[in-house]
Amino acid sequence: MTEAPAEERRLLVPLYAHPATHPEAWAQLQAVAPLLYGVVLNAADGPGHRPDPAFTEAAGRLRRAGVRLLGYTDTGYGRRRPRAVAADIRRHRRWYDVDGVFLDQVPSGAAVLPHYRRLVLIARTLGARTVALNPGTHPDPGYARLADLLVTFEGSWAEYRRAGVPPWTADHPPGRFCHLVYAVPDDCAEHVARTAERRGAGVHCAVPGDGANPWQSAPLTTGAVR
Template sequence: MSKLLVPYYEHPAEQPEAWDALIAAAPSLYGVVLNPANGAGSSADAAFAEVADRLRSAGVRVLGYVDTAYGARPPQDVVREAARHRAWYGVHGLFLDQAATSALQLPYYADLRAALAATYDTYVTLVLNHGAVPHPGYARIADLLVTFEGPWSAYPPAGPTGPDTCHLVYGAPPDAVAQAPVHCLVPGQLPHPWGTLPHRLEPVR
């Protein structure tokens, strides 16, 4: 059965109905990406902490957003931000954005996985958002690989789709069908597609 991984980048105080819809959809979710300030931010946000608690109580996997700059960001900065996500929002794991695709960066992400495992006191779910098909070695590092992020006009992508792959598609019509077991197809467009929910989760207004 397919599941939704939803990167929803809106503040809970500004879009409470949308967050309510996400929580109500708990059984259909692989997880929700929490992104308070293009990452964890410099201080805890009470509204995000409250919604993270509600998501966890509903049985939803909560993932903290962290940018890795395609392997160029210092690993210690990634680990520090991951620790803030854990301390402030009780996340189950991380959504590492701008993940590299080349074999050259495999050691960087393997070392990150080990460092994050040492930081957390429970298992860390790791999602790598490559946005394209990466080297096969990344499948040994992450729990889930985002192998496509882009517009509906470019979907479906070329390349294999395995059980641990995810597609993030924006500009999708209401009848859009995903080609990956984990996915998120939203109607939103650039520059801010992830301020919308998948069609079937949009709250009634």
């Protein structure tokens, strides 16, 4: 298996499933490793209170396959204290040797930009080489200047088909934006990829899952692994 060029590593996978109960999904991630921008590691709505051996093993396998790992950290839409966010980042780094962080529950308004500027600085100081922010919608343009990757859509395939893109996104390279789409029919993976590309998002994920936690499966892919 040869590694795909960096520009083709465009799948960011938030796999919110335990390796012991969903081993097939984790195995599928290894199979498509050359196509992955990264995997969001989420042991317990964050790193949890102690290391989980199953996640340690799964993270190690992905790391050996060359996959970037981002530790899931809830920011509570700006309400969570920086000290608590920093503690989660430290645990992710110490327990699972992640490469970066995925800051979730990010608001879209400009008023809390200073707070998130501080969180991103904390993450980088603690060793995060990649920082992703997830407002799940197009936020104030200032957020695009903070993170390496900005999730500007998270929702269902039906919602994605109707979504729009504000003009300011054209001022940034596609590799800075990510679209996360769930409830995608098996035969629509290519459609999602083309739509993301057309809307200026160089990174995406399409999964078939739905419900309270749709992120329990490996992504739908558009072709054979190189």
